[in-house]
Amino acid sequence: MKVYALVGPSGTGKSHRAVLLANKYQIPLIVDDGLLIYAGKIMAGSSAKREESKMGAIRRALFFDEKQTTEVRESLKKIDEDKILILGTSLGMVERIDDRLELGGIDEYINIKDISSSEEIEKALSVRNNEGKHVIPVPTIEVEKDFSGYLLHSLDLFFKKDNKTVRHEKSIVRPRFSFFGNLSISNKVLVDLIRYLIAQFDEITGYKKVKVDEISNQLFLNLALEVNYGLEIPKYINKFKKILKEHLENNTGINVKEINIEIYSLNVKE
Structure with a gap:
């Protein structure tokens, strides 16, 4: 077709x-x-x-x-x-x-x-x-x-x-x-939605940056995370990206175009 x-x-x-x-x-x-x-x-x-x-x-x-x-x-x-x-x-x-x-x-x-x-x-x-x-x-x-x-x-x-x-x-x-009237979702609300989801993942032990840009009715995300040592990081992050994308789109109706994640630290359990 x-x-x-x-x-x-x-x-x-x-x-x-x-x-x-x-x-x-x-x-x-x-x-x-x-x-x-x-x-x-x-x-x-x-x-x-x-x-x-x-x-x-x-x-x-x-x-x-x-x-x-x-x-x-x-x-x-x-x-x-x-x-x-x-x-x-x-x-x-x-x-x-x-x-x-x-x-x-x-x-x-x-x-x-x-x-x-x-x-x-x-x-x-x-x-x-x-x-x-x-x-x-x-x-x-x-x-x-x-x-x-x-x-x-x-x-x-x-x-x-x-x-x-x-x-x-x-x-x-x-x-x-x-x-x-028109729908308006503030940047703070979007950031709070991301932080809420992060808190649901035990393997993510911290974050330093949560940045959201809305361009032409699409969201571009940049995150810096700390995760537990021993994870298969690429596989885990891809899974998290998929869940994060669905989380934001389901709650806002705005398309998530791009998610960039930086791992700034590994948490070693004692």
Whole structure:
């Protein structure tokens, strides 16, 4: 399967442009905010826009839920198409979705700036920030049951295909989490989460440096640790990195891009 990824910050109009992009490249499948969409119909998954909180929405969009992930994987096997488009706010996000759905890697990356003008992006951001409106690239009949109470209206999109005018309907919703403002996680909270995990490992007897940098919605970690003498250090550190990555992503919804660990001392037990 050839995998396309449309990347751009939240609110820049990715879901609005996804249908045009899919039509241009003849892509029948779209993964957007936790949903698998096939030919304008929701086939599997659960929309992140149904979540009560921004944190819940992030986790849903990144396919942290194993039941949701399995459902989408099984649906993809049954549909058996050869092209799919993943929407995400960063390279790390679309790569994580690709990995969770076992799609085999992304073949082509497309930036929202390459298919939308700066004026169109600014307008989309204004609608998102001032009105809290989100687009789901499927007809209203597909989402009205799940979004009862905060479905706003539908939007018709027309484009040419085989010398015919094709109508595609999209749904406009205002998720509940839109009313809670933007999510912000302080550096101190991230450091405290790391320190908490370190304390759970008896083999780690001390640390001198815990540094976290957030760049383009991705985390870069630098740690200096003291560990017990006698450990098979490379194997142990790789295991710890994996657990640390899952710990932070599960608790924050932010992708951990890189973890660098320095062993500054070995603790010799008496």
